[in-house]
Amino acid sequence: MKRVLATVAIGCLTLAGCSSGEFKGVYDLPLPGGADLGDHPYSVTVQFADVLDLVPQAAVKVGDVPVGRVREVRLGGDGWTAETVVEVNGDVVLPANAVARLRQSSLLGEKFVELAPPDAAAKPAAAGRLANGATITLDRTNRNPEFEEIFGALSLLLNGGGIGQLQTINRELSKVMDGNEAQIRSFLSGVDTLMTDLDAHRSDITEALDGLNRLSATLEHRHEQVSGALTDLTPGLQALSEQRTQLVSMLQSLDRLSTVATDVVDRSRDDMVADLRALAPILGQLAAAGKNLPQSLQMLPTFPFPDSVLGAVKGDYINAYASMIPAPGVPLPPPGQGVPPGLPTLPLPSSGTRVSSGGS
Missing domain, CATH: 1.10.12 (Lyase 2-enoyl-coa Hydratase; Chain  A, domain 2)
Known part of the structure; x- marks a missing residue:
């Protein structure tokens, strides 16, 4: 029985080497129970910041269902990023912005690559599908913490970490809060209002x-x-x-000037108030004159003639009405008989002016 199994294993190795053209070692052997790639698989390149101990022929899963395998693990062109080439069954449809995670089957189990649509709450799925030769970039990949990393962090915490200070922190917090419950409650209420x-x-x-x-x-x-x-x-x-x-x-001079001006105003305040009170009757009479004062001022430049004479032209006629009252004891002559002796004559206006006179 053992000889038959060995023969089958040798045959499988021979077939694997013949099918690929070159046998590169045990990594070229498919794992038992691996995913069926189908007739038309497509390959996707996945970039990881740290690929850990992922090996070729590891599983590729979607929703814990094997859909492919890792074909190659290599160093990226930048010299820092790890690139993993995976082959996926052609019947598996994923969005163009699919994400990749490096996970392990159990606490100490093997590593595998998980493909999944993006989180709908953070970013909706793209309209297209993940095509052959696509690349899942570094911003769409991550990995879970290693078991060794967890125990290393726990060891750092327990040996010289912050565990020893927890009691001190708890005691100091108790001192701060003891007796200050009302202030703390008021502070938290203010924070809530804010x-x-x-x-x-x-x-x-x-x-x-x-x-x-x-x-x-x-x-x-x-x-x-x-x-x-x-x-x-x-x-x-x-x-x-x-x-x-x-x-x-x-500015200092202006300050001194303002001080002096304030002192002058304070000292002359009483005199200024008295002067203003003395001006009050005059201003009252001017206000009572109303519009008569401006009309009188209009007559002043042309006295004794009104404003109508301003439009006269030399040689034109202007009607002037004059009332003459004789001196006491001087009789008036009858109409049309001239001027009696002793009565002063009124000089007539210049040529071109007609004067109408009347007596009373």
Whole structure:
């Protein structure tokens, strides 16, 4: 029986080497119970920051179901990233932005690559499908912590870590909180109110941040203008800096002037109030004159003639009405008989003026 099994194993090795053309060792042997790749498998390159001890022929799973295997593990072109080439059954459909995780079957079990759609809450699945030759980049891969890493961190914590200080921390927290329950409760209530208000004004905060973003973008587009303005301000600021002593002296002089002016106003306040009170009757009479005063002032330049004579032209006619009252004891002549002796004559206006007279 053992001889038959050995013969079968040798035959399998021979077939594997013949089918691939070159036998590279035990990594070329498919694992028993591996996934069926089907007639048309497709290959995908997966980038990992740390591939750990993943080996070729390891399983590739989707939802804990084997759908492929690892064909090759190699170093990336940047010299830091590990690249894993996996083959997946052609009937398995994954979105174009599928993610990959390096997991292990049990606590001390073998490593395998898990393919899955992206988390719907973080990023929705893409419309296309994962195609042959696609690459799952480093930002869409991760790995679970190793068992050795967990025990190493636990050992660091237990040996010289922070366990010994937990009692001290607990004791100091008790001292702080003992007797200050009301203040702590008030503080937590204030924090709750603050967070509630911030949440209520979330849209305003977002709008303010958007406004700052727009302002920053505008300033970025006007970088040359801002730089030019700052450059042009430099001589002015330099001049102000050089004249700082004179500016300070001017401000001090203004301070002394204001002090003197305040003292003068305080001392002359009573006299000023008395003068204003003395002006009050005059201003009252001027106000009572109303519109008569402006009309009288209009007559002053042309006295004794009104404004109508201003439009007269030399040689034209102007109607003037004059009333003459004779002196006491001087009789008036009958109409049409001239001027009696002793009565002064009224000089007539210049040529071209018609004067109408009447007596009373």
